[in-house]
Amino acid sequence: MRRLRRGLALAAAGALPLAAGAQALLPSAAPVTETFDGLGTAAAAAVPTGFLLSAEAAPSYGSAANYAATTAATTGNRFTAGGTYNFGADAGATDRALGFLNSGSYSSPRHIMLAVQNTSGAVVQDLAVQFDIEKYRSGSRAFDWKFYVSTNGVTWTAQTAGDQNFPADANNTVYSYPPLTTAKQVALTGLNLAAGATYYLRWSDVGTGGSTNGQGLALDNLVLTPTLGTGAGTPTASIATGTAAYGSPYCLSSAAGSPSFAVAYSATGFAAGATFKAQLSSAAGVFPANATEGIIGSGTASPLAATLPAGTPSGNGYRIRVVSDAPLTFGTDNGQNLTISLAPATNPVSVTPTGPQSVTTTGAGATLTALAGPPRPLPGITARRRRGLTPRHWRAPRRPLTKLAAPVFRPRAPTTWWPRPPLSAAPWWA
Known part of the structure; x- marks a missing residue:
């Protein structure tokens, strides 16, 4: 955990704690840190702002299956149950870490994800990422701790400088308080993260050939240090979809979609010629977590020509929004429910x-x-x-x-x- 030594260094450098908001924020060139000490000692502790947890084989930051709280806490005891852990040396320890213990009923892989937004007003040219991987319990199965980055929270790129292999131990009975610590440093150069844009980090705990006999592994002492470029950078991208009911209600069949209709929008912070797409929600008004599903029209200027596809299920809660991939931006929706009737x-x-x-x-x-x-x-x-x-x-x-x-x-x-x-x-x- 090395909290005291790292804490003094950060204080001297003017480091800031991760800020409140939908994502963790990079407000300036000052280092930003997360020690997870804010977890407290509770078994069900909410993770810090910007963090999400996943058990999916292909994790996505926007997935509805993600969760945001631990399921167990260590108290200096011999813990054996699988779970997402709030790790500490004893029941009253204020120095905490976030991680996992996999088991036959608590499967691998498990993931920690973080969304970081550039609010500095300038381009983040490079980002230095430092963190500790801590081991609290031995396990007779080998595990890999892997590090990834992403521009959209869906497609991930491996950063092997942040990986660590933990070979299989002889047994599951060795507990380490304080934990065994491995420090990592990853330089993300040429990032060029525009002002207002969001970047994603992911740490994955992956068992070799299964999940049983897991090792107690955790993330701690995360430090993000941005290098800012000169100039004001690119304005924050945003999209506002025009309020409209279009031609609702629509009568569709399995062979025929709707007539074409116009989806108006306004956008700022995009390069000339950027592509925009009209996206249809589910019948309950829920949109996909990406900009590739549910697309009913696209173009480079407002309005977009859109068509409801043949076979769209009946429902009265559909909505439409405009999205873009570069940068990934989700616009507001049209503000009115659409009704679709699918004929037999x-x-x-x-x-x-x-x-x-x-x-x-x-x-x-x-x-x-x-x-x-x-x-x-x-x-x-x-x-x-x-x-x-x-x-x-x-x-x-x-x-x-x-x-x-x-x-x-x-x-x-x-x-x-x-x-x-x-x-x-x-x-x-x-």
Whole structure:
């Protein structure tokens, strides 16, 4: 943990703690540090601002499966349960670290992710990253501690200078208080992180061939030191999607999407010719965590031409926003819910009774009942004559079949009706 020695050095250099906000902030050229001492001693401790934890094989900073709290804490005891740990030398220790102990029920890999935003107003040309990897318990399975960086929190690049291999131990019974510490330094040169842009760091704890007999490993004493370029740098990128309901409600089918419609937006902080994309949310109004899924239109100028794709499920909570990849930026949404109705491919109709029925030209004849599904009305549904039905000349009202209690047939001569269910009804636009 080396907190005292590192703390004195940071104090002399004017180091700042990681700031509050959606991400950790780089407000100036001064070093920024995180010692994890703010975790306290609780088993369920919230991780510092900007950090997220993941158990996914392909972690993404925006994943809904991420979590943000530890599940266990060490108290100087012989801990054996798998978990995300708030590590400390004893129950009252103020010097803490964040890490994992993998087991048969707490699988590997596990990841610590951090989002860092450049709020200095200048370009961050380079970023020096220093951290300690601490070992609190031995394990008879080999583990690798790996370090990655990313410009979008989805696609990661390995930085092997931050990796450390921990060979398999003879047993799982050796506990180290204070922990065994390995210091790492990684120089991220040529970063050129624009003002307002966000960068992502990731530490992964990966077992060799499994998760059992894990080693207690943790991250501590993180220091980020930016090197700022001259000049004001690039303005913060932002996108505002215009407020509109477009052509809602939309009626789609499995074969036909919507007519094209215009998605207006305004954007700042982007290079000339930057590409922008209209992105559709889920029916619940939830957008993807990236700028590649749900794209319904793209272009380099407002408005964008967009089309709802064929087969989009029915729902009344859809929204649209404009996004961009360079830099990765998610705009505000359109501010109004959109309704989409997906028509069924067919609308089966059953006729009862199924046997031959006589229909006369005068008086009351046999009653025929036609039932159509689905049980909700579909605008524009009309009956279609099918081979094998008599009489030839019959008419049914041009209105939703689901609203018909009993279709009216007007034969021109006495005849017999031979129903051959099921009939089918289709939307007029099919």
